[in-house]
Amino acid sequence: MSLLILAVLGCMTGVTTVLFGFGGGFVAVPLVYHLLIASHAPGEVGYDAAMQIAVGTSTAVMVINASMATFKQHRAGRLVGGFIWPLVGYIAVGAVGGAMLGSAMTSDAVRAGFIAYLGLTIADCMIRKGFLRTSDASPRRLGAAPFKGVAIGVVAALLGVGGSVMTVPLLRRSGLSMAQALALANPLSLPVALAGSLMYGAMGPLQTPGLHSGLLGYIYLPAFVLLSIGSVIGVRVALPLAGKIPDRLHARIYIGLLALAGLGLAFK
Structure with missing residues (x-):
């Protein structure tokens, strides 16, 4: 895959960070x-640990995406108060555990978990009330924050998805619009990005000695650099569109993108 394609797709990670809270x-x-x-061929680390490297690289790119998007969303006044603290701290704790769990699993097991979780999330969003159409009631605070935060952190760091796949439906059912929920997904992804990057970067050499040049632990540096450069451009391009997509359409597109991501990993 050419360097140009990596940079272009990096722009897509920036766009999805702003518009859908995915963190890339x-x-x-x-x-x-x-x-x-x-x-890589089977038996080589780059093949056998492909999912761990993909997840580790994703969390590293997420640091850039989520930081920039959070700053921009804050300046635009789109972050609803009362939904970040203390949830963000519990997410960070869970992210450490999720990264440790991911490094101990096989690549195929992480891949299967990624696909299965997306399938469950899509079904939940479509079947259970409160996602495709939110209520007109005032937003209500989240209950059981410690449990929910740790669970979000574990799943997000394990799968490299930044937590938005859990936080957006959760916030949506708390009475927030898609624009509000997706704006909050960015700061809530930061603890996953930071804790996950540190853990995947540190644990890779211990778990899989002999990683070839270009890898820092489970972080694939060439992809990280190019995706990050592209993502900065993508964030800037997408910001003017933030909050302007009709709410129900926004929710439907969100589900469609989850399905595309699952299909992207379903086939080798």
């Missing part, structure tokens, strides 16, 4: 995974 994970994970298995 739903683009970066399938992309890096297919890049690695196409360039």
Whole structure:
């Protein structure tokens, strides 16, 4: 895969970060995974640990995406108060555990978990009330924040998706619009990005000695750099569109993108 394609798809991670709160994970994970298995043979670390490397790289790119998007969303006044603290702290704790769990699993197990979780989330969003159409009632605070935060952190760091796949439906059912929920997904992805990047970067060499040049632990540096450059451009391009997509259409597009991400990993 050419460097140009990586940079262009990096722009997509920036766009999805702003418009859908994904932090780039739903683009970066399938992309890096297919890049690695196409360039390595079974038995090589780049093939056998492809999902861990894809997830580790995704969390590193997410640091850039989520930080920039959070700053921009804050300046635009789109962050609803009362939904970040203390949830963000519990997410960070869970992210450490999720990264440790992901490094201990096989690549195929992480891949299967990614696909299965997306399938369950799509079904939940479509079947259970409160996502496709939110109520007109005032937003209500989240209950059981410690449990929910830790669970979000574990799943997000394990799968490299930034937590938006859990936080957006959760916030949506708390009475927030899609624009509000997606804006909050960016700061809530930061603890996953930071904790996950540190853990995947540190644990890779311990779990899989002999990683070839270009990898820092489970972070694939060439992909990280190019995806990050593209993502900065994508964030800037998408910001003028934030909050302007009709609410129900926004929710439907969100589900459609989850389905595309799952299909992207369903086939080798």
